[in-house]
Amino acid sequence: MASFTNVTPVLAAGIADINPGLTLWAAITFLLLLFVLGKFAWGPIVKLLDEREKTIREAIDSAKQERAEAERMLAEQKESLVHATREAAEIAKRNQQEVEVLRQQLTARARKEADELVAGARKQIVEEKSKAVAELRGMVADLAIDAASRLVKSSLDEKAQRQLVEDYLKQLPVGRA
Numbered sequence: 001m002a003s004f005t006n007v008t009p010v011l012a013a014g015i016a017d018i019n020p021g022l023t024l025w026a027a028i029t030f031l032l033l034l035f036v037l038g039k040f041a042w043g044p045i046v047k048l049l050d051e052r053e054k055t056i057r058e059a060i061d062s063a064k065q066e067r068a069e070a071e072r073m074l075a076e077q078k079e080s081l082v083h084a085t086r087e088a089a090e091i092a093k094r095n096q097q098e099v100e101v102l103r104q105q106l107t108a109r110a111r112k113e114a115d116e117l118v119a120g121a122r123k124q125i126v127e128e129k130s131k132a133v134a135e136l137r138g139m140v141a142d143l144a145i146d147a148a149s150r151l152v153k154s155s156l157d158e159k160a161q162r163q164l165v166e167d168y169l170k171q172l173p174v175g176r177a
Helices: 020-152 160-169
Strands: none
Touching: 020 160
């Protein structure tokens, strides 16, 4: 039987102890991992980040352009509104002037028609008065002839009597006839 007395004790490694073989393998594994990540992962990740940065930059530029366009359109709208307001005021003023001119024309036409009606009425009154005076003279002449023939009962014929009365009426002043 062999004795186990010559056995060297195995030292347990602690957390702070450095093991050169383990360190070498850890370094080789780390470098291998860096190489694989650099070859297959970093390129696509960097490319993805670059594309994302480009997309964000384009979105910001597009937003700036859209904002500038919106501000330009807003300024145009404000200018258009001012122009439309000014034009509406001018149209309202022009319409008011046209209404005033039309009112004056209608008033003048109404006055003219009223004056014509009054003149026509006066003319008709004068004509009716002349007719009435002529008729009245005829009636007065007939009455006078009738009265004279009854009173005088002479041999004057009706034509001579009528002439006598008309001569008499012509001699009367105009205001009394």
